[in-house]
Amino acid sequence: MTSAAPEGGQRRLRAGVIGLGWAGQQHVAAYAADPAVDLVAISAMEEHLLARFGDEHEVPGRYRDWQQMLDEAELDLVSIATPTFLHAPMATAALEAGLHVLTEKPMAETGEAAAGMVDAARRAGRVLDVSFNHRQRGDVTALRAVVDSGVLGKLYYAKAGWIRRQGIPGLGTWFTKAASSGGGAMMDIGIHMLDMALHLLDEPEVTAASASTHAEFGPLGRGGSGFGISQVEEGVPFEVEDLATAFLRLDGGGTLLLESSWAQWIPHDLCYVTLYGADGGATIEWGGAPGSDRITVWTEVAGIPAELQPEVGEDGRHAGAVAQFLQKVRSEDWTPHDGSLALRRARVLDACYASARTGGEVRVGS
Numbered sequence: 001m002t003s004a005a006p007e008g009g010q011r012r013l014r015a016g017v018i019g020l021g022w023a024g025q026q027h028v029a030a031y032a033a034d035p036a037v038d039l040v041a042i043s044a045m046e047e048h049l050l051a052r053f054g055d056e057h058e059v060p061g062r063y064r065d066w067q068q069m070l071d072e073a074e075l076d077l078v079s080i081a082t083p084t085f086l087h088a089p090m091a092t093a094a095l096e097a098g099l100h101v102l103t104e105k106p107m108a109e110t111g112e113a114a115a116g117m118v119d120a121a122r123r124a125g126r127v128l129d130v131s132f133n134h135r136q137r138g139d140v141t142a143l144r145a146v147v148d149s150g151v152l153g154k155l156y157y158a159k160a161g162w163i164r165r166q167g168i169p170g171l172g173t174w175f176t177k178a179a180s181s182g183g184g185a186m187m188d189i190g191i192h193m194l195d196m197a198l199h200l201l202d203e204p205e206v207t208a209a210s211a212s213t214h215a216e217f218g219p220l221g222r223g224g225s226g227f228g229i230s231q232v233e234e235g236v237p238f239e240v241e242d243l244a245t246a247f248l249r250l251d252g253g254g255t256l257l258l259e260s261s262w263a264q265w266i267p268h269d270l271c272y273v274t275l276y277g278a279d280g281g282a283t284i285e286w287g288g289a290p291g292s293d294r295i296t297v298w299t300e301v302a303g304i305p306a307e308l309q310p311e312v313g314e315d316g317r318h319a320g321a322v323a324q325f326l327q328k329v330r331s332e333d334w335t336p337h338d339g340s341l342a343l344r345r346a347r348v349l350d351a352c353y354a355s356a357r358t359g360g361e362v363r364v365g366s
Contacts, residue, residue, distance in 0.1 A: 010036065010330065012036055012037060012038050013036065013037045013038070013076045013077060013326065013329065013330075014037075014038050014040045014073070014074060014075050014076045014077075015031040015037050015038065015039050015040065015041075015075065015076065015077050015078070015079070016039075016040065016041035016042065016043065016061070016069055016070075016073055016075045016077075016078045016079070017031065017039070017041075017042050017043070017078065017079045017081065018042075018043045018044075018066045018069070018078060018079070018080050018081065018082055018090060019043070019044060019080065019081035019082040019104075020042060020044040020046065020049040020050070020053055020081075021081060023081040023104050023131070023318065024044070024079070024081030024082075024104075025053065026133075026317070026318030026319070026322075027079040027081055027102070027131075027318060027322055028042060028053050028057060028059075029057075029318075029319070030318060030319040030322035030323070031079075031322065032057040033319070034322075034323075034326065036326075037326065039057055039059055040059065040060060040061050040073055040074075040075065041059065041060070041061030041062070041063060041069050041073035041075060042054060042059050042061070042062055042063070042069075043062075043063040043064070043065070043066040043069045044064070045064055047064070050062040050063075050064070061073045066090060067093065070093060070094055070097050070099070071097075075099050076099065076100065076329070077099055077100040077101070077102070077127075077325075077326075077329055078094050078099050078100075078101055078102075079101075079102045079103070079104075079131075079322070080094070080101065080102070080103040080104065081103075081104045082104075083174040083180055083181070084106055084108065084109050084174075084180065084181050084182055084187070085108075085109050085174070085179065085180040085181070085182070087103045087104070087106075087107065087108050087109075087113075087117070088108045088109075088113040088114070088116055088117050090103075091103050091117045091120065091128065092116065092117060092120040095117075095120040095121050095123075095124040095126050095128065096120060096123075096124060098124060098126065099126065100126045100127040100128075100129075100325075100328075100329045100334075101121070101126070101127070101128050101129070102129045102130070102131055102321070102322065102325040103117075103128075103129075103130055103131065104130070104131050105130055105131060105132055105133075105191055105192065105195075105342075106130075106182065106187050106188075106191045106345075106346065106349070107130050107339065107342040107343065107345065107346050108182070108346060109179075109180070109181065109182025109183075109187075110182055110346070110350060111343065111346040111347040111349070111350040111365065114339070114342065114343045114346035114347075115343055115346075117339055117343075118338055118339045118340055118343050121338040121339050122338050125334060125335075126334060127325070127328045127329050127334050127337040127338075128337065128338055128339035129321075129324070129325045129328060129337060129339065129342075130339065130341075130342035131318065131321040131322070131325075132191075132192065132195045132196075132321065132342075133316075133317050133318045133320070133321045134192045134195075134196060135195055135196055135199055135321075136315060136316030136317055136318075136319075136320030136321055136324075137284075137286075137315050137316070137317075138312040138313040138314055138315050138316075139284040139286070139293070139295045139312050140196055140199070140200070140273075140284065141312075141313060141316075142295055142310045142311065142312045142313065143200055143273070143275070143282055143284050143295060143310070144199065144200055145310070146282055146297055146310055147200055147201075147202065147275070147282075150279075151279065151280050151297065151299055152275060152277030152278075152279055152280040152281065152282060152297075152299070153277045153278035153279030153280060154277060154278040154279075155201055155202075155254065155275055155276065155277045156253065156254045156255075156276060156277070156278065157254060157255050157256075157257075157275075157276040158197050158200070158201055158254075158255075158256045158257070158273065158274060158275050158276065159256070159257045159258075159272070159273070159274045160193040160194070160196060160197040160256065160257070160258055160259075160272065160273045160274070161193055161258065161259035161260060161261075161270070161271070161272055162185075162189040162190065162192060162193050162259075162260050162261075162269075162270075162271045162287070163259065163260070163261045163264055163266060163269065163270050163271075164189075164261060164262050164263060164264065164269045165263070165264065165266055165267070165268055165269050166223055166224070166225065166263050167223070167225050167262050167263060167269065168217065168218055168223040168224050168225065168242060168262040168263055169188065169225060169262070170225075171218060171221065171223075171224045171238070172238075175188065175240075176218060176238050176239060176240055177239055177240075178239040178240055181240060182349075183240055183241065183244075183349065183353060184213070184215070184218075184240030184241040184242055184244070184262065185240075185241055185242055185243060185244055185260040185261050185262040186211075186213070186241065186244035186246070186258075186260045186349060186352060186353075187240070187349060188260075188262070189260050189262070190244060190246075190258060190259075190260030190349075191345060191349065193258060193260060193271070193273065194256075194258055194345055194348060194349075195345055196273055197256055197258070197273055198256075198345075200273060200275060201250070201254065201256070201275070203341075204250040204251050204252060204254055205250065205251040205344075205364075206248050206249070206250055206256070206344070206347075206348045206351075206364050207249045207250065207251055207363065207364055208248070208249040208351070208361050208362065208363050208364060209246055209247070209248050209249075209348060209351040209352045209354075209355050209361065209362055209364060210246065210247045210355050210360070210361040210362075211244060211245065211246035211247070211351075211352035211353070211355040211356045212244070212245055212246075212355075212356055213241035213243065213244045213353070213356040214241060214242065214243045214244070215238060215240070215241050215242050215243075216242065216243070217242045217262070217263040217264075218238035218240070218242045218262070218263070219237070219238045222263065223242060223262055223263025241356075242261065242262045242263050243259075243260070243261040243262070243263075243264065244258075244259070244260050244261075244352065244356070245257075245258070245259045246258045246259075246352045246355070248348065249361075268287075268288045268289055269287040269288060270285070270287055270288050271285065271286050271287040272284065272285040272286075279299060279300070280297060280298055280299030280300070281297070281298045281299075282295070282296065282297040282298070283295070283296055294309075295309065295310055295312060296308070296309055297309070297310065347364050347365050347366070348364055350364075350365065351363065351364040351365065
């Protein structure tokens with residue numbers, strides 16, 4: 001690999017990836033496919049993954065020690081796709097080394113840890129971004145265009161949820177341990193729905209949360225992503241929720257109802273975002289039975305009730321999130337891209353979990 005400037009004269013960017021699970025593999029593929037990026041280093045504890053993806057993408061630097069990679073690989077930027085509790089220390093170290101950082105969601109296990117990451121990005125004057133890959137869906141992009149057109153009028157209420165039939169990730173692993181994950185279904189998949197809903201609502205501030213959490217499947221070894229009843233590792237309790245619901249108050253008087261579940265007695269998985277406006281409503285839905293994905297808008301045209309089905313483009317997925325991160329890195333001003341938006345999401349989750357513990361409404365911190 002070389003670092004010659006691509007056509008147009010801009011210097012090629014040298015990228016690294018920490019973590020080679022499924023998400024990390026998507027980052028690796030995205031960097032390797034970008035003609036203006038050199039993927040020069042990867043880091044993981046698993047030797048076979050280092051060999052497999054290093055060989056597949058001709059990556060010269062392969063490290064079991066991520067800090068060694070930061071010290072030696074002469075990177076411009078790095079993606080972090082590791083367990084949640086490692087995001088903050090890894091991102092902070094990379095930022096302090098002068099690198100731009102893209103980390104997987106959730107940003108960190110607590111709002112406090114996320115705030116530390118933002119502080120590090122501001123001190124370093126580097127980009128800190130969080131990969132919300134589901135925001136890159138074609139139907140989300142199409143619905144945002146509908147919102148921007150004004151056809152729905154003032155938006156005052158929304159519902160969003162991700163409910164799985166059977167999908168607790170890694171019973172007995174870091175996913176179900178509070179200290180390493182920060183939370184369960186809401187932290188893992190609810191954060192996606194929160195991000196999409198707030199993005200579609202044009203980023204209102206969440207002012208307060210009233211939430212409840214439940215753990216009815218995981219403690220019994222039920223609901224794992226395999227079939228039937230999983231064996232909970234002896235001595236490793238299920239410490240997080242497998243279902244969470246939240247009622248969120250928005251500035252300007254709007255409200256958002258959020259639900260997320262890893263396991264539930266339902267016929268099939270379901271993801272949805274529904275928007276309620278003064279002049280129209282809209283919904284996107286996916287994840288259920290084959291062919292059930294849909295985007296629909298209800299409004300009036302010349303005083304006549306109308307149902308519209310906007311055209312939907314391709315899904316951007318992780319490649320789209322990586323592309324947006326690279327666009328921010330290549331921009332002339334890195335100041336706006338310090339992770340503040342993702343920090344706001346983390347503060348909302350903090351308030352939700354606090355509300356679930358206390359049984360009352362909790363103000364969202366700043």
